[in-house]
Structure formats: C-alpha cells, structure tokens
Amino acid sequence: AEAREEIVSAQRMIGSFKSFAGTPEARLDEVTCSSLADSVAAVCSEAGARFELADGSCPDACLRADPVLLQRCVLNLVRNAKEADPGGAPEVVVACSGGSFSVSVMDRGPGLPEDGDAVMRPFYSTKHGEGHMGLGLTITRRLAGMMNGDLRASRRDCGGAVFEIRLPLFAKGGQ
Numbered sequence: 712a713e714a715r716e717e718i719v720s721a722q723r724m725i726g727s728f729k730s731f732a733g734t735p736e737a738r739l740d741e742v743t744c745s746s747l748a749d750s751v752a753a754v755c756s757e758a759g760a761r762f763e764l765a766d767g768s769c770p771d772a773c774l775r776a777d778p779v780l781l782q783r784c785v786l787n788l789v790r791n792a793k794e795a796d797p798g799g800a801p802e803v804v805v806a807c808s809g810g811s812f813s814v815s816v817m818d819r820g821p822g823l824p825e826d827g828d829a830v831m832r833p834f835y836s837t838k839h840g841e842g843h844m845g846l847g848l849t850i851t852r853r854l855a856g857m858m859n860g861d862l863r864a865s866r867r868d869c870g871g872a873v874f875e876i877r878l879p880l881f882a883k884g885g886q
Contacts, residue, residue: 737857739775744807744880750778751785751814755803758789760816765806772880774812776858781814781876784851784862788816788874791847795820795872811877819871823864848874 748764755762785803792801795818802817851874852862860878867873 737777737780737854739777739858741773742776742778744772744774744805744812747774747776747778747781747812748805748807750782751803751805754782754785755789758786758801759793760789760801760803763802763804765804765808772807772812774858774878774880776812776860776878780854780858781878784854784876785814785816787847787851788814788876791874792816792818792820792872807880810880812880813875813877815873815875817867817871817873819867819869822866822870823872851876 752762752764754760789801789803799819804815804817806813806815848862848864855862855876855878858878860876863875863877865873865875
C-alpha cells in the first residue's frame with residue numbers, strides 16, 4: 712500500500728511537470744451557460760463535491776470555452792479542497808451574472824496565507840513532503856487564461872478558501 716502511494720505521488724509529479732511544460736491546446740467552442748454548468752455538475756458528482764447552481768441563470772448567455780479544460784480545472788480545485796479539508800465535502804457553485812460565468816470551489820480548510828496570490832505561484836505548496844509540486848493552481852490559472860478567463864483566490868468568511876474561475880459571456884451568435 713505504501714509503495715502504491717509513492718507510485719501515485721510520483722505519477723502526479725510527472726503529470727504536473729508535463730502539464731506545466733506543455734500547455735494543452737484550448738478548443739474554444741461556443742457553449743451555453745447551461746451546458747457548461749451540466750459539465751461542472753458531472754465533475755462534482757464523480758469527485759464527491761456538492762454542486763449548486765446559483766439563482767438567476769442566463770439561459771441565452773453563451774461563452775467561448777473548452778468544456779474539457781474547464782472540467783480539468785474544476786477537478787483540480789476540488790482535489791485541492793478535499794486535501795485542505797479531508798473530512799468535508801467541497802462546495803461548488805456555478806453562477807452566470809455580471810457578464811461572467813463563474814465556478815467557485817469552496818472548502819473549510821485552514822484558509823489562505825496572508826498573500827493569497829502566493830498560492831498561484833509555480834512551485835508554491837503548503838503540502839511539503841507529500842509529493843506535491845505546487846503546480847496545480849498555476850496550471851489551473853493558465854488554463855482559465857486560455858479561455859480568456861481568470862482564477863482568483865480569496866478567504867472564506869466562515870473559514871477556508873474560495874477559488875473562483877471567471878469566464879466572459881457574450882450574446883448568443885455574437886461576440
């Protein structure tokens with residue numbers, strides 16, 4: 712069992728280096744908020760996270776995104792949230808408002824350091840000695856950027872952290 716854990720850890724490190732060194736190509740398709748929310752809900756179901764669709768959805772709103780890359784981003788954030796709070800289930804909220812489609816992943820772990828942006832820097836990790844390279848959030852931010860979006864980190868009011876991916880909306884059939 713211990714050898715298996717070490718192999719999984721080594722594979723994760725190698726995968727992180729590969730992702731960091733070679734950015735996958737984004738295939739930006741016109742998708743609706745609804746279809747992208749369904750895609751996020753599927754990831755949450757598989758990863759053991761609670762999913763919520765915020766009120767005030769935008770049925771006609773569209774965005775240019777790569778659903779596969781977004782799923783990868785959400786999965787990475789959910790895994791991080793589970794590691795921050797092993798006893799809890801991460802909460803994922805999808806919202807479509809203010810000209811953006813957003814996915815917020817929240818945990819009740821120890822929270823963020825004083826400099827919240829530090830966690831986004833390459834090779835920054837709070838999990839030293841556990842086979843983590845500190846590239847997951849850097850890669851997730853890069854993937855969000857490939858979809859003309861961003862990844863933000865903030866402290867959760869009731870303790871823990873919130874990581875939010877925001878992608879810009881546009882009118883259906885427009886820019």
